[in-house]
Amino acid sequence: MLIFEKSREGREISLLPICDVPEVMLSPQFHRNMVLRLPEISENDLSRHYSEIGEKTYGVNQGAYPLGSCTMKYNPKINEELAGLTGFTEIHPLQKEDTVQGCLEVLSMLEKYLCEITGMTHFTMQPAAGAHGELTGLLMIKAFHHKRGDTKRTKIIIPDSAHGTNPASATMAGFETVTVPSDKDGGVDIEKLKEAIGNDTAGLMLTNPNTLGLFDKNIMEITNMIHDCGGINYYDGANLNAVMGIARPGDMGFDVIHVNLHKTFSAPHGGGGPGSGPVGCKKFLSEFLPSVRSEEEKGKFCFVKAENAIGEMKSFYGNFLVVVRALAYLMTLGREGVLQASEYAVLNANYMFHKLKDLYPPAYDRSCMHEFVFSLEKLKKETGVSALDIAKAMLDKGIHPPTMYFPLIVHEALMFEPTETESKETMDDMVQILRDLYEEAHTTPDILCNAPITTSVGRLNEVEAARNPILRYQSNDEKGAI
Amino acid sequence: MKILNDLFYSKFHEWIKFDGESAVVGLTDYAQSALGDIVFVNLPEIGDEVGVDGSFADVESVKAVSDIYTPVGGTVSAINEALLDAPEKINQDAYDAWLVKFENITERGELLRADEYKAYIESIQEEE
Numbered sequence: 001m002l003i004f005e006k007s008r009e010g011r012e013i014s015l016l017p018i019c020d021v022p023e024v025m026l027s028p029q030f031h032r033n034m035v036l037r038l039p040e041i042s043e044n045d046l047s048r049h050y051s052e053i054g055e056k057t058y059g060v061n062q063g064a065y066p067l068g069s070c071t072m073k074y075n076p077k078i079n080e081e082l083a084g085l086t087g088f089t090e091i092h093p094l095q096k097e098d099t100v101q102g103c104l105e106v107l108s109m110l111e112k113y114l115c116e117i118t119g120m121t122h123f124t125m126q127p128a129a130g131a132h133g134e135l136t137g138l139l140m141i142k143a144f145h146h147k148r149g150d151t152k153r154t155k156i157i158i159p160d161s162a163h164g165t166n167p168a169s170a171t172m173a174g175f176e177t178v179t180v181p182s183d184k185d186g187g188v189d190i191e192k193l194k195e196a197i198g199n200d201t202a203g204l205m206l207t208n209p210n211t212l213g214l215f216d217k218n219i220m221e222i223t224n225m226i227h228d229c230g231g232i233n234y235y236d237g238a239n240l241n242a243v244m245g246i247a248r249p250g251d252m253g254f255d256v257i258h259v260n261l262h263k264t265f266s267a268p269h270g271g272g273g274p275g276s277g278p279v280g281c282k283k284f285l286s287e288f289l290p291s292v293r294s295e296e297e298k299g300k301f302c303f304v305k306a307e308n309a310i311g312e313m314k315s316f317y318g319n320f321l322v323v324v325r326a327l328a329y330l331m332t333l334g335r336e337g338v339l340q341a342s343e344y345a346v347l348n349a350n351y352m353f354h355k356l357k358d359l360y361p362p363a364y365d366r367s368c369m370h371e372f373v374f375s376l377e378k379l380k381k382e383t384g385v386s387a388l389d390i391a392k393a394m395l396d397k398g399i400h401p402p403t404m405y406f407p408l409i410v411h412e413a414l415m416f417e418p419t420e421t422e423s424k425e426t427m428d429d430m431v432q433i434l435r436d437l438y439e440e441a442h443t444t445p446d447i448l449c450n451a452p453i454t455t456s457v458g459r460l461n462e463v464e465a466a467r468n469p470i471l472r473y474q475s476n477d478e479k480g481a482i
Numbered sequence: 483m484k485i486l487n488d489l490f491y492s493k494f495h496e497w498i499k500f501d502g503e504s505a506v507v508g509l510t511d512y513a514q515s516a517l518g519d520i521v522f523v524n525l526p527e528i529g530d531e532v533g534v535d536g537s538f539a540d541v542e543s544v545k546a547v548s549d550i551y552t553p554v555g556g557t558v559s560a561i562n563e564a565l566l567d568a569p570e571k572i573n574q575d576a577y578d579a580w581l582v583k584f585e586n587i588t589e590r591g592e593l594l595r596a597d598e599y600k601a602y603i604e605s606i607q608e609e610e
Contacts, residue, residue: 164546377607405545411516462544463570466521 003049004473007039013046037475056456058400059270064426066352068371068403068415069163069211071241071263072270078332079266079325088324093316097302104301107294107317110278110327117338118237118257119250120280126291126318130238133258133277134169134205139310140256140281140288141203141232142173147288147308153202153231159188161212161407163238166205175202182409186364187216190225197225203232208252209242209369211407211415213349223253232256232285240264241419242346242370245339256281265326276322291317344420345370348427352418355431359438363410371417375410385441385448387412392459393440395452397433483603484511486577491599492553492591494535497577504585505554509541511576512603517543520569525561525581532556532584534591539581541569553591556584 041049059065065072082088087102097104111123127133138156145153156170157178167177178196183189187210204226209215216222223233235254241264249257261276262269269275281289290313292303317323333341346369353362353372360374376387391401391414403415418427441448452458485491490498495513499506514520522542532538537549538558560583565571571579594602 405518408546463519463521466542466544 002473003039003041003046004037004475006041006045006049009040011040011042011045013041013043015043057271063399064418064422064430065400066402066416066418066422066430067400068213068373068417069238069406070269070403071238071260071370071417071419072400073241073263073266073419074421075266075268075325076329076332079328082328083321083324088321098300101301103320104294104303105296106324106327107320108296108301110323110330111293113327113330114259114278114280117244117248118235118240118259118280119248119254120257121283122286122289122293123278123280124289124291124293124313124318125276125278125320125323126313127258127277127279128314128319129275130163130236130258130260130263130277131165131169132313133260133279134165134234134236135172136277136279136290136310136313137234137256137258137281138169138173138175138203138205139290140279140285141234142175143288143308143310144232144285145202150230152200155198155200156202156234157193157196157204157226157231159206159210160409161186161210162205162207163211163236164406164408166207166236170205182210182212185217185366186210186212186214187218188222190218190221193222193225197229197231199229201226201229201231203234205234205236206254207236207239208249209239209371211239211371212364212373212410213239213242213368213371213415213417214364214366215242215369219252227253238263239370242342244342245335246342250282256285261322261326266329267322267325274319274322276319276326278318278323341420342370345418348418348420348422349416351424352416352427352431355427356434359435360414363413370419371415373407373410373413373415376412376414379438379441380412383441383445385445387414389445389448389451390414390434390437390441393437393448393451394433396454397437399430399433483515483600484577485596485600485603487596489577489596490553490593491596491602492551492593493602494551494553496550496553498553498593500587503587504559504583505556505587506580506583507552507554508580509550509572509576510599514573514576517541517545517548519544520572523565523569523572523581525563525566526558528558528561530558532558534589541572550581552582552584553593554584554587555589555591556587559583559585 060072060074091100091103107125114123115121127136154176155178156175157180158166159180159182161182170177180193180196181189208219226233233254235249235257237257237259240259258277258279261267262273287307288310289306290310292305294301295304349368349370349372353368361378363373363375376390380386387404391404394401405413406415407413491510495510497508497510520541520543524540526538532552533555535551538552539550541548541550562580565579
């Protein structure tokens, strides 16, 4: 039940703090001429309303969340405590630099740590998410070519295993995308890449390890080929959790990169956001970084603007409190901890992969990195039970499903990423559930095809949801008007 | 898997029916089954010129958005507007739910006969 439906005229609470700034009357042209439609509710009912929603929610606090390429790792509570410090929360983005030195130091420290981990020279904290970071990086690539008067570079090369955001971001940045197929090992097809490269190549976008959970062993050859033709290499940091402290994108030949603080660096992800997708680059691209960065000079921190900044990607300094959480995470882990996090992420994924691959055929039968992909095409053919059905049935068993139907090159794909923060017992439970479901697919396929039945809503009509979505609450009189 | 004998097929899983200088193009039964429930279809404008293997339309299913590539080059002379409001027709009968008619066919890409297309599908399924 929505809070609007619980509203009763005349009920109220006063949760808002006392106003501590002088009240100003807006000029009449800005006055609202309709009553603001807000729910009227008592504090007790409001409190219960959110408890009720909380009970219906499933997140990393409730149980395993093996959503591939999303790195749904545990969000340490110490991050929240530090992000809640009043020195970070009771500030204003227009405050003078010398009154927020601590905040500037946070921005500068995280930048230093991210540079160390990725092999980049500078980072902007402004982008609000991974795809926003992609757009930022691509606009920087464009600015780089255009500044040299090279306007014929209109194409971005993207492998067919890429995240869907890659071609979308390239299109938004005004590029044309060229898709390169994967070879039989799941890496970039080098011969096909050769054919795609030309003097119209602006750059390449790549995730390594890729969305199949495989590290591309030809990475140096690939990035060199792009450099040789005058292109720029962009690293999609979505899968950085597999290689932190082990291999650096900068050393693999990448020039510009985004990282997801809400994935790799333990800030809340999904509905718990907001996200943060800092973009880092090598020195030769630094002049194009958007907005301002915090730099230390003679013991004082100040904001500096890049010479040929591409502009503003978001207001002010990005999602600052997410930056605080990521810094808290890195300071908690330390240098050894960062390395260990990645090692355990890869170990956990391989543990689950090897415990399941006798039943669920791997898309590519190689040891995986931090995630792995099964193809359920054979199961579907034999039993009629699809990847979607298995995913839905997992809900009935109390765990969140993996990523489905992605990457697109694998039919009936299920993509698992347990992350380093799941225990052996939790993974053993997941493995047992998946083995049971495989059995049930053969014995009681009808039950799986109708799952879930234990959740607060059953199987949703995806077609209807895509075609006629109801995106906001409509009151009775609004419905009448329509 | 339904494959009709009197049609030509492309390796991108479109069917083509020639009628003199013009051709009708649609998605195959294999394509609609692999895509899953289709929720939106974007069709070209009448008069658009497309070259072989060019993307002329896209379909969005509950799984993903996919480009559709034309196996022939020509000018779009008609589009199946009924699909815009009822894209599920492609899932219901892929060979009835044509997408686009082309006229002034300038070139033909690699086309397969029904038996060749059947063998092609079997070969890609074996690979997996």
